[in-house]
Amino acid sequence: MKLVFAGVLLICLVLTSSLLEVTMAGSGFCDSKCSARCSKAGVQDSCLKYCRICCEKCQCVPSGTYGNKHECPCYRDLKNSKGKPKCP
Template identity: 70%
Template sequence: MGVYCGSRCRGRCAKAGFQDRCLKYCGICCRQCKCVPSGTFGNKHQCPCYRDKLSSKGKPKCP
């Protein structure tokens, strides 16, 4: 995870119940989308790619 993704994902996952999982998926999404929404929750309109990624089960992939 690059410096940008690392720092953005640490902020995004600061209040997550499952830090490791949050950081893992945030990192994947950040590398693919080149952005992470601000704050610890919501604000996904800031990054449509991040918002629209879905897991294999059809649920939102990015925290």
């Protein structure tokens, strides 16, 4: 019984660590892309906040510091509660 429990625990640890690596890699992608996207923004904190939200949902960020939203339709089409574009 102890051997089965140890085996299940080991499998859970391996799965958890692999999922953590995928999550951290995605976060690094969004951080670097959003830093570039918001580099010239007047209000960087809010630009980075909303860019990261959009990036995590869409898994893409348009190139450049402004425009080019045609490169990522999901990013382009996200709207806030007032119906205005959510993503910078």
